[in-house]
Amino acid sequence: MNICISVDPLRRSARLSKWSDKWVAPVCFAVGLLMVASPSVVEGQASGPERENWTLGIAAGVFKYEPSADEGFPIFVARADRPISKWVRFVAATSYTRPEIQTNAQNMFDPTLPAEHTNLFTVTLGFQLKWAAGRLEPYVGISGGYFGRYDGDSMGRRFGRSTFQFPLGIRLWATNNIGVRAEYRFDEDSHEVVTHSDSEMTAGVFWTF
Numbered sequence: 001m002n003i004c005i006s007v008d009p010l011r012r013s014a015r016l017s018k019w020s021d022k023w024v025a026p027v028c029f030a031v032g033l034l035m036v037a038s039p040s041v042v043e044g045q046a047s048g049p050e051r052e053n054w055t056l057g058i059a060a061g062v063f064k065y066e067p068s069a070d071e072g073f074p075i076f077v078a079r080a081d082r083p084i085s086k087w088v089r090f091v092a093a094t095s096y097t098r099p100e101i102q103t104n105a106q107n108m109f110d111p112t113l114p115a116e117h118t119n120l121f122t123v124t125l126g127f128q129l130k131w132a133a134g135r136l137e138p139y140v141g142i143s144g145g146y147f148g149r150y151d152g153d154s155m156g157r158r159f160g161r162s163t164f165q166f167p168l169g170i171r172l173w174a175t176n177n178i179g180v181r182a183e184y185r186f187d188e189d190s191h192e193v194v195t196h197s198d199s200e201m202t203a204g205v206f207w208t209f
Contacts, residue, residue, distance in 0.1 A: 052083045057181060059204025063097045065120070066196040067109050073099040075200050081128070089128045091143065095200075096121055101151070121148040122163055122187075130171075135179075137171040147189045161190040171206070178207045 056079070063075035075097040083089050100115040126143025147163035169183030180203070187198040 053208045054080060054082045055206050055208045056080050057204055057206030059181065059183070059202040061200060061202030061204075063095075063099065063120075063198065063200045065097075065099045065101070065198050067101045067103045068099045069102070069109050069111065070199075071099070073097055075202065077200075077202055077204070079206070083130075087129055087131070089130055089139070089141075091126050091128055091141065092124070093126075093143065094121070094123045117152045118157075119148075119150045119152070121150075122146065122165075124163065124165055126165070126167075128167065135173040137173070139167070139169055139171065141167045143167070147187075149191070159191075163190065164188045177209075178205065180205055 062072040064070040079093040081091040104110040124143040124145030128141030130139040143165040148160040167185040173179040
């Protein structure tokens with residue numbers, strides 16, 4: 001009797017375990033701040049700083065890239081934003097992720113090809129509609145900007161195209177100057193031949209100065 005064990009699921013499980021270790025720490029930190037802030041939420045204190053200041057934030061999470069069969073890869077994000085009215089916020093952001101790809105000459109996913117690493121960058125500007133409920137602040141938005149892909153090998157693809165992103169998230173102010181944020185973002189990244197529908201889930205901290 002022959003017993004066969006598939007290597008690919010085991011390899012994929014090991015990769016996901018390794019990647020998850022990279023963003024567990026920031027998520028745990030965000031949860032810790034949520035616990036610290038929870039008494040203020042219950043009391044229904046005012047949300048955020050009283051004046052319209054710039055806010056900086058960093059986050060980490062999981063990015064699902066279509067040319068990688070939507071497998072999850074770690075992504076790191078930095079954002080700066082500023083309220084421009086009671087309901088609207090201006091946002092500038094950049095992100096980086098390094099997924100493994102299996103794409104053919106038409107830049108489509110092909111599981112029969114060997115996996116190779118690539119580097120993905122985005123730089124975007126956009127607006128968010130926000131609504132404050134005590135220290136909780138749900139928001140939705142739209143952003144547009146630059147998407148760059150740079151394959152690791154010398155013969156790989158290197159190109160920049162447009163991207164449109166649609167975030168849906170929630171903020172929680174721990175104090176008037178610091179808080180945590182969780183977000184899901186749907187990306188439409190234009191490539192050389194087709195438009196890929198990608199997504200990211202991130203959590204992180206932000207502070208106002």
